Amino acid sequence: MDRRDAVRDYYDAIDAGDYDRLRDLLAPGFVQRRPDRTFDGRDRFVEFMREDRPRTDTEHVVEAVGVDSDVSTVFVEGRLRTADGDDLFGFVDVHRVGDAGIESLRTYTA
Template sequence: MEPTDIARDYYRHVDAGAYDALAALLGDSFVHVRPDRTIEGADEFVRFMRDDRPLTDTEHEVETVYEADGRVAVEGRLVRATGARMFDFVDTFDVTDGRITRIRTYTD
């Protein structure tokens, strides 16, 4: 699977609450660096997304996906179920051997 497809699947799985499928995308040493926290470990990240995420009734609208040398950058916005924009984001993905090892999120 191409790194851009893996990044797109990441958003589909998060938005659908498909946590087993999400876990399958993540490498063992996965790290997510967000403006509000850093989450280390695939299991910890999936647990956070499933149990502790403040809002789960949201959708990632992906605008543009860029790829170079196994790294992917995604521009988009997070919207509420009503369609109201919450914020814009850029996520950068490191993909190694077909699995996401790191995501860094920038928000506006």
């Protein structure tokens, strides 16, 4: 799978609540760093998305996707939107993608 496609599938899986697919997209040592917390490990991240996420009635609106020259880093700019169509916040995600899947994600919000 193309790294850009893997990242797009990441957002689709979260928005659809397809946590098995989300888990399959992440490398075992996956780490997410975001302004309010860090998730170490694929299983911890998927558990949070499944059980502890404050809002599940959201959609990631991807506005731009870029890939660096070595094709291992995928940059995404977008917005998190409610089911009612209201924007919650903007984000920039920096995904590091390897052969085993998405290895890390750094999230910046605005």
